[in-house]
Amino acid sequence: MQFVATLGVLGTLATSTLTAQSTSPYVVATPAPSGFDRAQAQAATLTHLKALIGRNTQNPPGNELLTAQYFDSVFAGIPGVERHILPAGEAGSGRANFVARLRATNPSKRPVMIMGHMDVVGVDTAKWKTPPFTATLVQEAGGVDYLYGRGAIDDKGMLSAATAALQQLARQRDQLDRDVIFLATAAEEGGPEVGIDEMVDKHFDLIRDAEFALNEGGRVRVAEGRVMSVNIQTTEKVSYTITALATGPSGHGSVPLPDNALAALARAVQRVHAWKAPVLLNETTRLYFSRLARIEKDPVMKAAMQRVSAPGASKAQIDAAAAILSREPLHNAVLRTGQSLTLIKGGIRSNVIPSDGSATFNVRVLPNDDVRGIVQAFNRVGGEKQVKFTLDGEPRISPPVSPVSTALYQAMETSAVAMVPSTAVIPFMSTGATDGAALRAKGIPTYGILPMPLPMEDELRMHGDNERVPVQALGWAAEFLYRTLQRVTAR
Structure with missing residues (x-):
């Protein structure tokens, strides 16, 4: 069924989400944060995501200008926001970056930046069950509603939730102690360096004062019917x-x-x-396995995680534990x-x-x-x-790891636990590349999170066929981003 719901229907869907069974990983049992309307956030995030999926920004060629213009129209309706559509690459290429800044009335601290990329990877339409560039609502077995479309997860879901969160946070502009910068980039999925590289080289004055940034790259992982862990990216391969x-x-x-x-x-x-x-651990990966061990159910894997991250473990002990962990491809990719x-x-x-x-x-x-x-x-x-x-090319210097001691990381950790008290918050090294590396290299600590809670089945659809996101997960994502931004900007 093609997704053509109106805001009213979306609001109804959001309300039903909040009254769903308590076993749903997308229902937040704790009270909503001050100034946050859950039903409105759910509806707005769905509306934005529908619009973004419908704008074909398949890279190549990108055509991110289509999405930049959409953001410009949305943020034009928010008082106190400055906006910039920044054409990128060759003239007439249709490529662009977008920056908006929500101005705090009386800022006393440096801004926080939230960002995502507007381009998406290509598709083989013959292998999709729905039109990939049309937002399509499908109710799967078990009564779970999914929104299908290229970019639903990577990275238009993130951008949609961030926009919905900022729409509500903007009402508190007089209470914020720092500006919030919204950055939407081009070309993250490859090709000419007209995205974050062009922002750093040509338009850095618009973002250089950010104290830290929140980007894609981490994970909110669902297992056994609950949000098992919130993995916050602090570095990447x-x-x-x-x-x-x-x-x-x-x-x-x-x-x-x-x-x-x-x-x-x-x-x-x-x-x-x-x-x-060879196995090569660093501060982030040691802490990753140490905290992951707390929620690991398999006793053999749990013991291996504890041994590989133990202080003072010898090379022989680490290698023996890593041999067990490496049976799981994701763990193997973190270890080496x-x-x-x-x-x-x-x-x-x-x-x-x-x-x-x-x-x-x-x-x-x-x-x-x-x-x-x-x-x-x-x-x-x-x-x-x-x-x-x-x-191919020349070796590059790896940017510094973003520390877990900053106000932004702590706000993300606090927000996750406030929404799901039983979850584990884990520093995470992404095995994929993101725009965050360029910002870390410029001295801006950057943290990654894909804020929609996803079971592994859906997470693995990223860049694959039939990319989809659970509809209820969108409201969860908007709330997490709102909580994080409110906590790091409130007086």
Whole structure:
């Protein structure tokens, strides 16, 4: 059923959300914060998300100007907000960033920034059950309502909840002790650096005074019918491309050659694919496993988490515990630099032995690891004289980890516990790349959260087919962001 609900219907849906069974992970049992209307936030977030999904910002080409104009129209209706549509890239490309600033009447502290990206990854429409660029409401088995559409999770859901939260927070402008900056970027999903990089290079004056920022990157994880953990990103891996080039003699397919370039490439790529980089913990990942152990149900995994994060653990103890944790791909990605084979190219015809072939690995390097050492390891492990692994581009310096001692991190932690007293709040290192790295590099501590509570089944649809978000999760997200911003800005 196509999602064409009006604000009135959305308000009814929000009210039914609040009276749902107490077992729902999206129902907040504690009182709403001062000045916050839950039904209104639920309705507004749904309205914004419907509008954003309907604006096709598939990257490439991006066309983020469509979304920037929408935000400009929304924030134009909020008193005390300054707005900037910032065209990006080549003239006429349709790319843009957007900045709005809610001015506190009498600020005494530096601003807080909340941000997200407007572009989305591409889709294979044949594999979607709904039109990916039309917000579509589907009631699944068990009576759960889902909103389908590209960007529902990554990252238009975040932007929609942030907008709804700011619409309500703006009514308290006289009570705020700092401005709130809203930043919506282009090109986070790749391509020309016309998003956060252009903001930092050309428009940094609009955001440079932010004391800290709240971005995507973390997770609110649902398991066993409740919000099990709130994972706040404080750092992230650095993304690189490493290419394998194989060379050898060409020839007719009727005469097999022992030095076939593609055969050598296949052997080397398989070895590198199976190789695991050494375990390398940092402050964030140690704390991550230590706190995750408190809620882990599997006694074997729980013990491994405790051992790997124990103060003074030896390398042998850490490696033994990591071997157990690495059975779970997400844990494995947190423990070490990881490589994923993403492209293989070679050959021109089925009866021609080609003289070369290539393979591409997407490599996510830990902040405290050395990508040059990883390239050397690939060449050693690959073990084929015909195959050479090389780094595309130059090594980059990892930005500093955002500390857990700031007012923003503590506000996020306090808000999570206020909404779900039984949840675990966990510092988190993202295995993916976000715009937060560029801000950390400029000295702005940045924290990541995807504020919609999601079971793993839905979280894994990010960048995949049939991306969706539980409708009730949107109101939860708006409340979490409102609580966080109110706590960090209230006098």
